[in-house]
Amino acid sequence: MIVGAQWGDEGKGKVTDLLAERADVVIRFQGGNNAGHTIIRDGETYKFHLIPSGILYPGKICAIGNGVVIDPKVLTGEIDELRRRGVDISGLRISANAHLIMPYHVLLDTAGELKLGKLEIGTTRRGIGPCYADKAARLGIRVQDLLDEKILRKKIMAAMEPKQQMLRPFAKDPELDLQTMVQTYVAYGERLAPHIADTARICWAALDRDATVLFEGAQGAMLDLDHGTYPFVTSSNPVAGAASTGTGVGPRDIDEVWGIAKAYATRVGAGPFPTELDDEMGELLRERGGEVGTTTGRPRRTGWIDIVALRYAARLNTMTALVVTKLDVLAGIDPLRICVRYRHPDGAVFDEFPFHQSVVHGATAEYEELPGFEGEIGACRREQDLPPDARDYLNAISDHLGIPVVLVGVGPGRDQVIWMGREAEPRLRAAA
Numbered sequence: 001m002i003v004g005a006q007w008g009d010e011g012k013g014k015v016t017d018l019l020a021e022r023a024d025v026v027i028r029f030q031g032g033n034n035a036g037h038t039i040i041r042d043g044e045t046y047k048f049h050l051i052p053s054g055i056l057y058p059g060k061i062c063a064i065g066n067g068v069v070i071d072p073k074v075l076t077g078e079i080d081e082l083r084r085r086g087v088d089i090s091g092l093r094i095s096a097n098a099h100l101i102m103p104y105h106v107l108l109d110t111a112g113e114l115k116l117g118k119l120e121i122g123t124t125r126r127g128i129g130p131c132y133a134d135k136a137a138r139l140g141i142r143v144q145d146l147l148d149e150k151i152l153r154k155k156i157m158a159a160m161e162p163k164q165q166m167l168r169p170f171a172k173d174p175e176l177d178l179q180t181m182v183q184t185y186v187a188y189g190e191r192l193a194p195h196i197a198d199t200a201r202i203c204w205a206a207l208d209r210d211a212t213v214l215f216e217g218a219q220g221a222m223l224d225l226d227h228g229t230y231p232f233v234t235s236s237n238p239v240a241g242a243a244s245t246g247t248g249v250g251p252r253d254i255d256e257v258w259g260i261a262k263a264y265a266t267r268v269g270a271g272p273f274p275t276e277l278d279d280e281m282g283e284l285l286r287e288r289g290g291e292v293g294t295t296t297g298r299p300r301r302t303g304w305i306d307i308v309a310l311r312y313a314a315r316l317n318t319m320t321a322l323v324v325t326k327l328d329v330l331a332g333i334d335p336l337r338i339c340v341r342y343r344h345p346d347g348a349v350f351d352e353f354p355f356h357q358s359v360v361h362g363a364t365a366e367y368e369e370l371p372g373f374e375g376e377i378g379a380c381r382r383e384q385d386l387p388p389d390a391r392d393y394l395n396a397i398s399d400h401l402g403i404p405v406v407l408v409g410v411g412p413g414r415d416q417v418i419w420m421g422r423e424a425e426p427r428l429r430a431a432a
C-alpha cells in the first residue's frame, strides 16, 4: 500500500506507477478528484485525478474502489483524454458502490467556503466534503444508480430537497435542473457501464491466486478526517486503515505499507503547519520544487521536514517503509533542518504529535541541523552515488522514525530514483 505521510502531494503517483509494473491490480480507496497525480513517462506528462496511476500499463486492472467519490464528468474527461493519447483503458474498473459527486455537491462546497469567509478550509471546491456528507447521511447517489433512471431520479430529488436553502443563491444554475441532471447522469452511466464492476471481488480473486494488489492512497495522514488537523482536513481517511473499508479487502490481507514523504514539507489550503517557512527559504523550496497544486494551481506552503508529524503518520499507518521524494530540491541548501519537537508558548515540549488543536496551532518547531549536500544528484541511481551528507540526511530521518528508507526520488523523471537497502538488491540483480 502507498499512503501519503504528510499533507498530500508527496509524489505517491510516481511511486504507484513504479510499483504498478509488478502488481496485478491497482486500486484507489478514498478521496476523489481533489487529488492530482502527475506522471512523466517517456518525456510525456500525464495528469490523473481519479484513474489509478497504473493505467499506463496496457491491460493492467486499475480499479476505483467503493471508498472513492467520483465526479463522472471528470472521470469521463480523463477517459477521453487517455483514449485520445492512445492509452489502452480496457483494465479500468469502477466500483458500483462508489458514491457520485453531483453538481449540487460542487456548488455546496463553494457556498460552504464562502460562508466561512476568513475561516475557510481552503478546499479544492470539487464537492468532496458534501459528497461524503451525503454518503454518511444516506442520501448519496452511487455508481450503480446510474444504471436505473427511475431510481436515479428519485434519489436525486430526495438528496436535493434538504439542501434547497443553502442552494438558493444558485437557484438559477441550469446544472440544478432535475431533468437535465438526470439525463446528463444517465448518459455518464451509459459511457461508464462497461467499466462498472464488483471491485472487492476483483481484489479477493487476485489475492486468492496469490497475485499482488497495490493500494493507492490519496492526500496524506495529516489531512485525515479523524487523525489530521481537523477541521483543516479532507473528508475521507487517507490512512492505511481506510483501504480496508474503501475496497473491501480485510486488514490481514495487507502486508506492506509504504509511506511517502517529501524531503521537506508542503501543505495546500489553510490549517496549522509548524515547520512552515514564510521567508526566502520557503520561496526557494516552492520555486525549486515546482510547488503548485496539480488540481487547483494554488501555490503550496512550504517548510522543513517534520519528524514529529512523520512519526505520528508512521504509527497511524503501521508503515513498514518510507519513500523520500524530491531529495534533489534540497541540493545546495546548508544547513538542512529537521524538526524533532514542538514547543508551545507556555514552554511545554512535545516529542509526540499533540492531540489538542490549540497546541498544534500555537506550536513552534525546534530543529536539529545537518550539513547540506552539494551538487546535482539527478543522475544518481545507487545509494553509494549520493554525496555522504545526503545519505546522512536520509539516515537521520530513518533513525528518527525507526523505519527503513526504501526508495529515494532525485528528479521528476520515472528513472530518477534510487532503490535502497533491501529493495536495491533484487532490482540490481534483475537489471544485471
Ligand code: IMP
Residues within 6 Å of the ligand: 007, 008, 009, 034, 035, 036, 121, 122, 123, 124, 125, 126, 127, 128, 129, 218, 219, 223, 232, 233, 234, 235, 268, 269, 270
Ligand atoms: P477537500 O479535500 O477539497 O475538501 O479539501 C480539504 C483540504 O484538503 C484542503 O486543505 C485541501 O487543500 C486539501 N487537499 C485535498 N486534496 C489534496 C491533495 O490531493 N493534495 C494536497 N492537499 C489536498
